[in-house]
Amino acid sequence: MKNAVGREIPDDILRALGKEPFQGNNYKNGVPFRRVAPIIHPVMDNQHSKLVKDIHEALVKCKAHSGMTVSFHHHFREGDLIVNMVMEEIHKMGLKNITLAATSLGKAHDPLVPMIEDGTITRIEASGVRGMIGRTISEGKLKGLAIMRSHGGRVRSLMTGETKVDIAFIGAPTSDDYGNLRGIGGKTNCGVLSYSHIDGDQAEYVVAITDCLVPFPNFPAHISMTKVDYVCVVDAIGIPEKIATGAAKPTTDQRKLMMAEYCTQVVVNTPYFKDGFSYQTGVGGASIASTISLTRIMEERGIKMGFGVGGLTKPMCDLLDRGMVRVLMDTQAFDLDTVSNVINPAHHRISAGAYANPFNKGAFVNKLDYVILASLEVDVHFNCNVVVGSDGVITGAQGGHPDTAQGAKCTIVICPLLQGRIPAICSEVTTVTTPGESVDVVVTDYGVAVNPNRHDLLEALRKADCVPLKTIEELRDIAYSITGEPDPVEFEDRVVGIIEARDGTIMDVVRQIKKCDPKE
Amino acid sequence: MDILKTAIAGTVESSDCLVTVEPGSGTIELDLDSSVMRQFGRQIRKVIFETLGRLDVSNVKITVVDKGALDCTIKARVECAVYRANEMKDNLPWGDVIV
Numbered sequence: 334m335k336n337a338v339g340r341e342i343p344d345d346i347l348r349a350l351g352k353e354p355f356q357g358n359n360y361k362n363g364v365p366f367r368r369v370a371p372i373i374h375p376v377m378d379n380q381h382s383k384l385v386k387d388i389h390e391a392l393v394k395c396k397a398h399s400g401m402t403v404s405f406h407h408h409f410r411e412g413d414l415i416v417n418m419v420m421e422e423i424h425k426m427g428l429k430n431i432t433l434a435a436t437s438l439g440k441a442h443d444p445l446v447p448m449i450e451d452g453t454i455t456r457i458e459a460s461g462v463r464g465m466i467g468r469t470i471s472e473g474k475l476k477g478l479a480i481m482r483s484h485g486g487r488v489r490s491l492m493t494g495e496t497k498v499d500i501a502f503i504g505a506p507t508s509d510d511y512g513n514l515r516g517i518g519g520k521t522n523c524g525v526l527s528y529s530h531i532d533g534d535q536a537e538y539v540v541a542i543t544d545c546l547v548p549f550p551n552f553p554a555h556i557s558m559t560k561v562d563y564v565c566v567v568d569a570i571g572i573p574e575k576i577a578t579g580a581a582k583p584t585t586d587q588r589k590l591m592m593a594e595y596c597t598q599v600v601v602n603t604p605y606f607k608d609g610f611s612y613q614t615g616v617g618g619a620s621i622a623s624t625i626s627l628t629r630i631m632e633e634r635g636i637k638m639g640f641g642v643g644g645l646t647k648p649m650c651d652l653l654d655r656g657m658v659r660v661l662m663d664t665q666a667f668d669l670d671t672v673s674n675v676i677n678p679a680h681h682r683i684s685a686g687a688y689a690n691p692f693n694k695g696a697f698v699n700k701l702d703y704v705i706l707a708s709l710e711v712d713v714h715f716n717c718n719v720v721v722g723s724d725g726v727i728t729g730a731q732g733g734h735p736d737t738a739q740g741a742k743c744t745i746v747i748c749p750l751l752q753g754r755i756p757a758i759c760s761e762v763t764t765v766t767t768p769g770e771s772v773d774v775v776v777t778d779y780g781v782a783v784n785p786n787r788h789d790l791l792e793a794l795r796k797a798d799c800v801p802l803k804t805i806e807e808l809r810d811i812a813y814s815i816t817g818e819p820d821p822v823e824f825e826d827r828v829v830g831i832i833e834a835r836d837g838t839i840m841d842v843v844r845q846i847k848k849c850d851p852k853e
Numbered sequence: 854m855d856i857l858k859t860a861i862a863g864t865v866e867s868s869d870c871l872v873t874v875e876p877g878s879g880t881i882e883l884d885l886d887s888s889v890m891r892q893f894g895r896q897i898r899k900v901i902f903e904t905l906g907r908l909d910v911s912n913v914k915i916t917v918v919d920k921g922a923l924d925c926t927i928k929a930r931v932e933c934a935v936y937r938a939n940e941m942k943d944n945l946p947w948g949d950v951i952v
Contacts, residue, residue, distance in 0.1 A: 724889070753921030
């Protein structure tokens with residue numbers, strides 16, 4: 334059946350998953366549901382110890398079994414050691430058919446590939462997959478499906494019981510012996526534990542893994558002992574220099590600086606740019622550069638930001654330190670400056686649910702005026718693809734892209750017209766992750782296109798005459814005139830992955846890639 | 854034109870390609886490796902054959918390692934490699950077979 338973004342979703346997939354095709358952004362708005370409650374193993378005996386001597390003991394005590402679902406967070410990003418450490422033990426125990434429900438997976442998890450090939454891991458649920466696991470899934474080696482959800486969508490799927498986590502492993506920079514967890518104070522800090530809050534709430538068993546045991550109580554706890562079954566101390570939970578790097582140096586790439594300037598001009602010439610406006614941006618060179626150039630204009634006009642949210646970086650923390658933003662709401666710290674900035678009392682930690690869950694009573698993303706996003710591809714329907722490479726191989730993650738894009742009043746996507754020879758502005762994206770109805774403005778190095786549904790923004794930018802306005806079709810035509818029109822990538826019939834919309838409907842499917850020898 | 858000796862042009866930087874031409878065995882033998890094979894393999898091959906045709910080269914072993922070069926780059930690298938294989942440095946036919 335064709336869904337609201339024109340993608341064909343096979344009936345057998347809809348049936349097998351009991352899902353509906355995507356029907357538009359607000360299809361589930363106001364539709365009531367019952368939140369699923371977890372099984373809890375209460376601790377009343379004051380002699381009970383939560384400490385276990387190793388991962389193996391934790392797995393045994395949590396009744397690890399074949400067919401179970403285990404979950405992890407990705408606050409340690411490319412420096413994560415937890416997922417591999419736990420999966421190796423599961424592998425050693427000979428357990429099979431495991432569903433790996435991580436908030437995201439990256440290159441750090443390449444060692445899991447043999448476990449996919451031998452049937453230890455047969456299903457993956459994540460925001461997305463970078464590195465070798467993505468290729469392995471695209472080549473059809475994962476027995477079951479890979480389900481890609483946004484950060485908000487993941488929280489929803491745990492709340493509705495669609496994802497039932499048997500054991501959640503929460504890597505914690507500090508923990509006490511009773512499982513009060515904090516994202517700071519240890520050897521390997523990540524600042525916040527936002528992604529794991531829902532796992533603490535919904536998983537049957539919760540195991541904290543730390544490399545820094547501190548005296549009880551480790552307070553204020555980011556995740557409370559009331560949700561933690563066991564605490565396991567290991568030598569290292571992550572590689573600090575890969576968890577949070579130093580702040581990205583401001584880019585000197587003229588193309589990125591030009592797009593940053595266009596982006597800033599779009600922001601300051603649209604009606605939401607006034608005192609108290611709210612803003613989220615990413616970690617790309619152009620996003621960071623546009624935050625810096627935006628700051629200049631805010632100072633000139635005496636405009637301050639009400640709140641900044643999301644994965645945060647140093648330029649956003651600088652705004653806080655200089656009193657240019659009232660509060661920051663943090664779900665992920667991308668650099669060391671942000672990790673250390675969380676001690677600022679106006680720098681608040683929020684859960685991924687408060688940030689973006691479409692099935693609570695209103696998330697932070699709904700209050701956003703502007704979000705600045707990137708995209709691998711944008712098509713003439715303004716649909717964005719952030720998960721599947723133009724060569725058809727899974728290579729990225731939804732993250733908060735669809736959440737913030739829907740939530741914000743003005744969603745700006747920065748995307749260079751060409752990525753090497755690949756036209757990033759194209760007729761049809763390889764795979765839809767964020768629907769065009771969520772995307773308002775596309776900024777490229779060859780001009781700026783406004784979604785025709787946003788007459789108001791188009792009028793404002795026309796009047797301001799601040800950026801070269803083009804239609805999205807014009808941008809696509811310029812791209813194709815330079816690169817030539819790409820041949821469609823060839824796929825097999827088999828569906829290997831699902832791109833889930835925020836509300837649990839199906840946005841698109843990812844099919845197995847046809848074998849293509851790069852040498853012919 | 855004949856290929857008198859092995860010659861190369863280009864690099865393996867992103868958006869470039871490395872072209873190697875060697876004396877052939879009577880035909881055009883193309884060995885293509887591209888980072889954008891799935892989307893542009895057909896088009897790259899076409900540009901290589903067209904360029905060789907314009908230069909009247911029909912006996913060559915040509916190896917192209919492409920890193921997402923545009924057609925104009927591929928064409929220029931093929932032309933350069935062919936002229937180098939003939940040790941032609943001056944009086945190149947600009948505006949004639951080099952269009």
